Amino acid sequence: MSDPNGLIQPGRPAPGFTLPATPDGGLVGPEQFRGRPVVLAFYPADWSPVCGDQMSLYQSAAPVFAQYKAVVLGVSVDSIWSHRAFAESRGIEFPLLADFEPKGAVARRYGAYNAQGEADRALVVLDPTGKVTWSYRSPPDVNPGADGIFDALDQLAADRKVMAG
Amino acid sequence: MTTPLQVTARLRDPVTTADHIRGPADASVTIVEYGDFQCQFCGAAYPNLHEVLRQRADTVRLVYRYFPIANVHPYAERAAETAEAAAVRGRFWEMHDWLYEHQDQLDPVHLSLGVEQVGLPPDELNAEVESRAHADRVRRDFVGGIRSGVNGTPTLFVNGVRHEGGYDLPDLLAAVDGASNA
Incomplete structure (x- = not known):
């Protein structure tokens, strides 16, 4: 079921989409944040202990993401109701997007959907124009941390300085 | 920009004199721990790390860096800032040990009692923590950990x-002995 082309690669425009998101179920998508870097964090499921770690970690790192003016969006195939309870229990304030109906449609477009019917644990960083600047797929049981994301955000900031100069 | 095959698995921030270090300065093995005082896994690793330092007293030193996951552990940040307030007074490890030995007593009332037991003035430390005097130091450790790929605690x-x-004594001894012989 996974995209034969694999995870979306740098240089490609990020497919546009909106999905219902925490906290209130309103539609959220990357295009709303043009002008800022966007981090799409696909993950297999709410509640699995490893996922909790990864999303909790990104919440803890919120002040660092803020320094880059970066927006973090978590995406899994869980329903908005599951996302809400999960977000509340872990104190997660950034939006968790429900790729629930049709199931996994957004994950598939990013090449981040697997045969188990879940999103892969995949990170996709979009530049302020909505182009993919970095992507990474982690084994499902390995929390990839955030160092790769911040390296990508540093690189974006450096590129922008060069263009301005 | 290329996609790396693997996310960084190396420490990026070298150990400096600004770190909290326990053990001989000339140790051949340095363990850097990123920990959260309210994390049960860190609590489980604590006596084992202690034992490693005891059994390998000549070869191993331990560096402790703060990595509070505050949204999951509501007392973790305050505990870390209190430890830093103790560090400023030369009592970091006493406070560190108290925190890991009293993980069920990290609420502000019990924490004050702990500060007193360590022999420090609770009101003074409390005021410093309330004013967030040590927040930057804790944040610096946390960000350094993030940049080194720390994804949970303990790392x-x-x-x-x-x-x-793992963090059992045999696992830890094997790791330090392996590094010592490397």
């Missing part, structure tokens, strides 16, 4: 290389 680096094994 250990043994001579700069991420420890992928």
